[in-house]
Amino acid sequence: xxxxxxxxxxxxxxxxxxxxxxxxxxxxxxxxxxxxxxxxxxxxxxxxxxxxxxxxxxxxxxxxxxxxxxxxxxxxxxxxxxxxxxxxxxxxxxxxxxxxxxxxxxxxxxxxxxxxxxxxxxxxxxxxxxxxxxxxxxxxxxxxxxxxxxxxxxxxxxxxxxxxxxxxxxxxxxxxxxxxxxxxxxxxxxxxxxxxxxxxxxxxxxxxxxxxxxxxxxxxxxxxxxxxxxxxxxxxxxxxxxxxxxxxxxxxxxxxxxxxxxxxxxxxxxxxxxxxxxxxxxxxxxxxxxxxxxxxxxxxxxxxxxxxxxxxxxxxxxxxxxxxxxxxxxxxxxxxxxxxxxxxxxxxxxxxxxxxxxxxxxxxxxxxxxxxxxxxxxxxxxxxxxxxxxxxxxxxxxxxxxxxxxxxxxxxxxxxxxxxx
Amino acid sequence: xxxxxxxxxxxxxxxxxxxxxxxxxxxxxxxxxxxxxxxxxxxxxxxxxxxxxxxxxxxxxxxxxxxxxxxxxxxxxxxxxxxxxxxxxxxxxxxxxxxxxxxxxxxxxxxxxxxxxxxxxxxxxxxxxxxxxxxxxxxxxxxxxxxxxxxxxxxxxxxxxxxxxx
Numbered sequence: 001x002x003x004x005x006x007x008x009x010x011x012x013x014x015x016x017x018x019x020x021x022x023x024x025x026x027x028x029x030x031x032x033x034x035x036x037x038x039x040x041x042x043x044x045x046x047x048x049x050x051x052x053x054x055x056x057x058x059x060x061x062x063x064x065x066x067x068x069x070x071x072x073x074x075x076x077x078x079x080x081x082x083x084x085x086x087x088x089x090x091x092x093x094x095x096x097x098x099x100x101x102x103x104x105x106x107x108x109x110x111x112x113x114x115x116x117x118x119x120x121x122x123x124x125x126x127x128x129x130x131x132x133x134x135x136x137x138x139x140x141x142x143x144x145x146x147x148x149x150x151x152x153x154x155x156x157x158x159x160x161x162x163x164x165x166x167x168x169x170x171x172x173x174x175x176x177x178x179x180x181x182x183x184x185x186x187x188x189x190x191x192x193x194x195x196x197x198x199x200x201x202x203x204x205x206x207x208x209x210x211x212x213x214x215x216x217x218x219x220x221x222x223x224x225x226x227x228x229x230x231x232x233x234x235x236x237x238x239x240x241x242x243x244x245x246x247x248x249x250x251x252x253x254x255x256x257x258x259x260x261x262x263x264x265x266x267x268x269x270x271x272x273x274x275x276x277x278x279x280x281x282x283x284x285x286x287x288x289x290x291x292x293x294x295x296x297x298x299x300x301x302x303x304x305x306x307x308x309x310x311x312x313x314x315x316x317x318x319x320x321x322x323x324x325x326x327x328x329x330x331x332x333x334x335x336x337x338x339x340x341x342x343x344x345x346x347x348x349x350x351x352x353x354x355x356x357x358x359x360x361x362x363x364x365x366x367x368x369x370x371x372x373x374x375x376x377x378x379x380x381x382x383x384x385x386x387x388x389x390x391x392x393x394x395x396x397x398x399x400x401x402x403x404x405x406x407x408x409x410x411x412x413x414x415x416x417x418x419x420x421x
Numbered sequence: 422x423x424x425x426x427x428x429x430x431x432x433x434x435x436x437x438x439x440x441x442x443x444x445x446x447x448x449x450x451x452x453x454x455x456x457x458x459x460x461x462x463x464x465x466x467x468x469x470x471x472x473x474x475x476x477x478x479x480x481x482x483x484x485x486x487x488x489x490x491x492x493x494x495x496x497x498x499x500x501x502x503x504x505x506x507x508x509x510x511x512x513x514x515x516x517x518x519x520x521x522x523x524x525x526x527x528x529x530x531x532x533x534x535x536x537x538x539x540x541x542x543x544x545x546x547x548x549x550x551x552x553x554x555x556x557x558x559x560x561x562x563x564x565x566x567x568x569x570x571x572x573x574x575x576x577x578x579x580x581x582x583x584x585x586x587x
Binding site for chain 2: 037038040041044045048049050066067071072074075078121122123124126138139140141142143145146188189192193219222224277364365366370383385386387388392
């Protein structure tokens, strides 16, 4: 019996010639990640083990990105806890404010994840690195603590759903629309405990940023991981960012999948997830009249340079509707500087938007754009659960940067196609 | 604590970690603080009504969303002795076991049990009894190491105990 791409990476890290779905394995970790919310809990657990040092100070990454720059005294104390642990453990990959970015945009950019790696992170969107042909998955703080102490984690080998991609996305359709379309199709538990393996000729038409966005939201379908094959685009990205030699794994031709789903990228329309689940999707043509109060463009899902370029291209020469607050959040310092150098900030500011320093901030209702009762936001983030961005009676509509920018201009959820040049 | 008995709080599908413990309260990891806001955005009276030993019963995909371990911590610290659901989101499942919150998958029980029923659970046999209606259900029992892990208060306590034995 052949193995899926995910299974091959897991087998290699467990020192086994092969693994099968359902098998329990102990695997070596290439990287363990935590942030200012999850790391303090992990550090508390780590201290209980009576373990003096982390297994490898180069293989732990700590990123203060959620409630930073510190939103209040309690958040400051949590960041202090993580900072002091990073210093006492001499963690190589601790990123202070000034170097920091939203973790899942930052780690690939800093070259900390390579193809074929096995990564766990105490953040559910750790699955983002599947875009690089790595196995990466979200865990809790206790697993993070065990990972930091031992360099190992146990896994139940997942079965997989294969997504066979064909065609090419149309104008104003990006990775966000692809993954929202898929989640709308299979539901928020459609891939529960499974891998989502993307393959087929359509992969070549997706940029690395599109693939990061798609892999990032695999968790919103309940998946353990999402993963893309390594192609020339991946290798070019890794060559630019990652000093490690890529380890390329391919699914066997006789790998077993629970099911195969055909996706024609060319048939996907700009897609919006209505409150209060990412599976409540509608294509832009069917959204009707939804008046909004706020737009957020950013996050680990859509805060990369190509996302900002798309938004700027639509906002250029237009103004944000007078009743809308439009908040743009470049995901890392490098993206921030690049956007500034490319003149995107001038476009945003002239349109009446604001530009924030990198932070997860509003995505999880932390700070920098919280919603009041009855308010609605179009957001390029990843979750629209009840109360996710603020008041329990507020609403979040998930969309691409193109739809978000178009909506900022009209003040209603809008089709980017209908914004004149 | 290999048995649980308490009154049931019943919820539906896809109870997510944001309603279990909203992120606005994640600026602390103090268990008692988290417990004060448990289930706040789905059931604002939960915290006033929950008593030690009570049981949460829900439908599919319980605990979907964020990896925050604060979610099972808040539930456990609020006094809940067990969560029964048709299925659990995978990170929540791992986290609950790791912090010593017993959780069971049992679709039949989730369909039959009603809000306010008194339910007892034996983790070593996997038997769930709705004391209010007299109905019995069978879930997968915890293997011995998992019972030990839960008795030790979670994975960290379990590892510490294993180290003592050496």
